[in-house]
């Protein structure tokens with residue numbers, strides 16, 4: 473990963489790299505300089521593990537300890553997370569992973585459905601924690617309740633593409649940092665909203681760190697060998713559960729790297745599989761028809777004598793839930809913990825990518841069909 477860092481001049485950096493220099497040297501620094509950090513790089517859009525082995529958050533003593541002790545020094549309590557989209561597949565999986573990692577679940581959430589004028593629409597039990605879910609009209613109240621529980625909560629958003637902008641605006645105006653796992657929506661606007669606010673966010677269409685490492689590798693190849701596949705053809709197939717509302721945000725991200733390698737491709741050429749016949753062709757195990765993300769990128773020469781195939785196949789949702797918890801811990805560390813000796817070192821495991829003004833300008837040139845490509849150029853998702 474050291475090689476990865478040095479090979480990616482624009483945006484790859486470790487958590488230490490974007491800490492203020494005083495933090496980098498593990499010297500205590502003032503809240504003021506930390507605020508300066510937040511105002512210069514507020515959005516982290518993807519991250520990859522520094523080591524090739526898997527890190528299981530809940531079982532990793534260092535990270536678990538970090539979750540438990542995250543805010544202990546300043547507030548005497550473990551970190552709090554609010555999960556929106558809790559009745560959904562990712563929301564629930566992530567809430568469980570957060571509890572398992574030692575975080576506390578804010579007992580309030582909101583949904584897109586209309587609810588009563590007074591009181592919650594429903595209640596959801598997550599491993600014994602009862603969460604009140606408020607209707608759309610009471611989402612501001614839900615945010616207020618969250619802040620009453622803790623001024624140091626982080627929001628996790630796994631909702632629907634149509635909610636991305638509204639929810640991000642709400643978190644920003646409430647002043648609550650967030651992890652946006654939800655795909656789709658106007659990604660450029662999303663970045664603008666966060667950059668114009670005072671809060672931090674981690675935003676990525678792919679929270680599975682190992683898949684993000686693959687994204688990063690593709691981006692490095694693109695940066696090192698631009699145009700290497702000029703004239704070649706690209707076929708992209710992504711298969712997901714039939715309830716998925718949008719085209720894979722991850723596929724869009726990876727395609728942005730392929731385009732830099734010289735391949736012509738429009739996002740509407742992506743083949744999206746959402747039914748059984750396609751699942752069989754993609755060899756999705758039957759048990760995972762309702763919970764999978766299979767991606768195949770096939771690159772072939774004009775005369776079909778040369779072919780490359782890249783695949784990332786995920787069954788279940790654990791990989792995203794674990795990565796999301798890591799992103800939460802990272803945000804808590806950055807946003808709430810006054811930098812202190814060893815603070816940044818609590819997160820030695822990841823290389824984070826971050827946005828800078830320089831990248832923003834660079835990215836502005838690589839728009840695809842109204843959507844900013846994601847991935848290692850890290851904007852959009």
Ligand SMILES: NC(=O)C1=CN([C@@H]2O[C@H](COP(=O)(O)OP(=O)(O)OC[C@H]3O[C@@H](n4cnc5c(N)ncnc54)[C@H](OP(=O)(O)O)[C@@H]3O)[C@@H](O)[C@H]2O)C=CC1
Pocket residue numbers: 556557558559560561562563582583584585608630631632633634635639652653654655656676677678679680715792
């Ligand atoms: N970044 C990543 O690594 C990953 C991202 N995703 C993305 O996460 C998102 C959620 O996926 P998934 O869990 O499968 O979807 P689900 O359909 O299972 O869940 C969506 C949830 O969003 C809620 N919801 C709908 N509208 C709103 C709103 N306006 N405000 C708040 N909540 C709302 C729904 O509530 P209700 O039931 O009450 O309608 C439901 O709980 C998708 O965009 C998906 O692409 C998924 C996996 C990994």
Ligand SMILES: O=C(O)C1=N[C@H](C(=O)O)C[C@H](O)C1
Pocket residue numbers: 655677678679712713716719720721722723764765
């Ligand atoms: O909806 C999903 O399930 C997933 N969505 C993300 C995406 O759109 O890329 C990540 C992964 O593919 C699972």
